[in-house]
Amino acid sequence: MGGRGFGVMLLDHLWYVVEKFDLEFTLFVGACEKTIQYLCDTVSGFQIKKIELDYPVSDDEIVSRTEVALQSDSRIKLVLMDAITSLPGVHFPWEQVCELCRQHNVYSLVDAAHAVTQIPVDVSKTQPDFFVSNLHKWSYVPRGCALLYVRRHLQRLLHCIPIGHGYVSASHPFVPSPVQTSPEGQWVTEHEWAGTIDWSGYLSVDTAFEFIANCGGGEKIREYCHGLAVQGGDRAAEILGTEVLKCPGSEYTANMVNVRLPLDVPSERSGTHLEELAAQREMLFDSLFERDCFPYPFVMTRRGKREWWCRFSAQVYVDLGDFEIAAKMLKEICETLQGIDFSMVIKKQNDQKVAEEMENMALDPEASYKN
Numbered sequence: 001m002g003g004r005g006f007g008v009m010l011l012d013h014l015w016y017v018v019e020k021f022d023l024e025f026t027l028f029v030g031a032c033e034k035t036i037q038y039l040c041d042t043v044s045g046f047q048i049k050k051i052e053l054d055y056p057v058s059d060d061e062i063v064s065r066t067e068v069a070l071q072s073d074s075r076i077k078l079v080l081m082d083a084i085t086s087l088p089g090v091h092f093p094w095e096q097v098c099e100l101c102r103q104h105n106v107y108s109l110v111d112a113a114h115a116v117t118q119i120p121v122d123v124s125k126t127q128p129d130f131f132v133s134n135l136h137k138w139s140y141v142p143r144g145c146a147l148l149y150v151r152r153h154l155q156r157l158l159h160c161i162p163i164g165h166g167y168v169s170a171s172h173p174f175v176p177s178p179v180q181t182s183p184e185g186q187w188v189t190e191h192e193w194a195g196t197i198d199w200s201g202y203l204s205v206d207t208a209f210e211f212i213a214n215c216g217g218g219e220k221i222r223e224y225c226h227g228l229a230v231q232g233g234d235r236a237a238e239i240l241g242t243e244v245l246k247c248p249g250s251e252y253t254a255n256m257v258n259v260r261l262p263l264d265v266p267s268e269r270s271g272t273h274l275e276e277l278a279a280q281r282e283m284l285f286d287s288l289f290e291r292d293c294f295p296y297p298f299v300m301t302r303r304g305k306r307e308w309w310c311r312f313s314a315q316v317y318v319d320l321g322d323f324e325i326a327a328k329m330l331k332e333i334c335e336t337l338q339g340i341d342f343s344m345v346i347k348k349q350n351d352q353k354v355a356e357e358m359e360n361m362a363l364d365p366e367a368s369y370k371n
């Protein structure tokens, strides 16, 4: 849903700019890369520039690299950033980067899929131009529910996909609309009904925020979850005999914490590296699912080396014991996987495929002539 909100913003906004002013459009990317690749493929003159972040990277470095880029390329029109990145799950200095965008007269687009309720959000203070946050990730709302914020003077640039029943055409303003204008205004009306969808997520928002209030409010939830993420991350690292992803001077952990796994990525020198990694990943995920254990393992490149890490999420219904159980399960799984030679697994799979093909050919002697 956050992805869809992102698509709505980017597609519509960029089409407007490209068609109206025929500009070369450049932007920075932190997430939702496929939408941007699609735009590069379909919009002539559209360009992207990506700042690769090799974690652990400090907030100061992210801000200064963005500033250097903005100073050195006046064609940049929009900066796309995360509020909290997904993998690794770390807080991103989005408030400072939005401020930089304002100073350089460049639009800011915040993919805040993980933000609302996980961190305090005050759009009137930070003033992003475009901001989208899922509510199903951290706000206890069922899946498929996100919040889209656009600064009022930019709302005219954006329409929903598909175009809503409340859309009023500039050239045909009198075509009747089946929907009544919302007290929130025309732009909201336009987004209110864009075809039949499951409304249950949206209708649950009030109840979810009542639940948050009953827990003592967002601040109280954050205090508990942040404390648990820090403590749980340290304990998991201790059990796994590894480390927590940290960077001096930057607070990475909101309610998510990243811990390295004691598991080597298959050698990149192997000719079947990608297949080996896929097989290893599948076994790792299957082993976790079999145990009903859902921290999120991922491969991250750190100082040029690919490593297995795992993202743990703290929640009001989780406690330190859950981190310990998950870490112990991961330890056991990693020990098993570490002993497997995945180049041999792939070789065996490939040999088996060849044997099966030969067997099929033997059963059907004409098969070789049929191709």
Ligand SMILES: Cc1ncc(COP(=O)(O)O)c(C=O)c1O
Residues within 6 Å of the ligand: 001, 002, 003, 004, 031, 032, 082, 084, 085, 086, 111, 113, 114, 134
């Ligand atoms: C940073 C980030 N952006 C966007 C998305 C996409 O959200 P959705 O699947 O709700 O479209 C995710 C989902 O995990 C995410 O982590």
